[in-house]
Amino acid sequence: MDKSTVLRYLCQTCAPVFTASCLLWPTSAWPDEDLPRNTITTRVKEVRQLSNSSDAPYVVYLHDAKEDRVLPIWISSGQALSIASVLNSDPFPRPLTHDLMSAILAATESQVESIVIDALSPLGNETSGGTYFATLTMTTSSGRRLKLDARPSDAMALAVRIGLSVEVAQIIMERNSLALEPTEDPRKPDVADPYY
Numbered sequence: 001m002d003k004s005t006v007l008r009y010l011c012q013t014c015a016p017v018f019t020a021s022c023l024l025w026p027t028s029a030w031p032d033e034d035l036p037r038n039t040i041t042t043r044v045k046e047v048r049q050l051s052n053s054s055d056a057p058y059v060v061y062l063h064d065a066k067e068d069r070v071l072p073i074w075i076s077s078g079q080a081l082s083i084a085s086v087l088n089s090d091p092f093p094r095p096l097t098h099d100l101m102s103a104i105l106a107a108t109e110s111q112v113e114s115i116v117i118d119a120l121s122p123l124g125n126e127t128s129g130g131t132y133f134a135t136l137t138m139t140t141s142s143g144r145r146l147k148l149d150a151r152p153s154d155a156m157a158l159a160v161r162i163g164l165s166v167e168v169a170q171i172i173m174e175r176n177s178l179a180l181e182p183t184e185d186p187r188k189p190d191v192a193d194p195y196y
Helices: 003-024 077-087 097-107 152-162 170-176
Strands: 039-049 058-064 069-075 111-122 130-139 145-150 166-169
Touching: 039 069, 039 077, 039 152, 039 170, 058 077, 058 152, 058 166, 069 077, 069 152, 069 170, 077 152, 097 152, 111 152, 111 170, 130 152, 145 152, 152 166, 166 170
Parallel strands: 111 166
Antiparallel strands: 039 058, 039 166, 058 069, 111 130, 130 145
């Protein structure tokens, strides 16, 4: 088996088990805290591949309608495909992992309250570039409120399925957003002190 086949197999077999355990296992909850107050409400606008090369990176754009700007976030090809399938109304014949996550939420009568991109951690000693972090807040059918650590790409793939906006910490948006229609490839994000 080639590398992509092995990765696809692992994602298809492991992700549903992990997703279910995050939703149902009590120790996955973070302490109940309020959401950050200084956030910007965005919507997933589009996904682009930065060139026609098969190994070119993918970028998802979060749109801030009030300021007419976008926040670019680099994501993997799997998450890009998952988000694009919903944005383009082109569903797969069988459910993807994020479709399953959405189905589990509905079947267990759980609800995602918010998705907040609240941290940007630097990549080693580099002066630019970083990894975004997100917090997903949900309520179970029993009324229990949970906060879960999430990759922004997974959170965005879920958000487009359930019609949820994505909140972004204001300092991250201010330091890393672009004009609404970027005319050139987006740069890597700046380090957003003290959000790491």
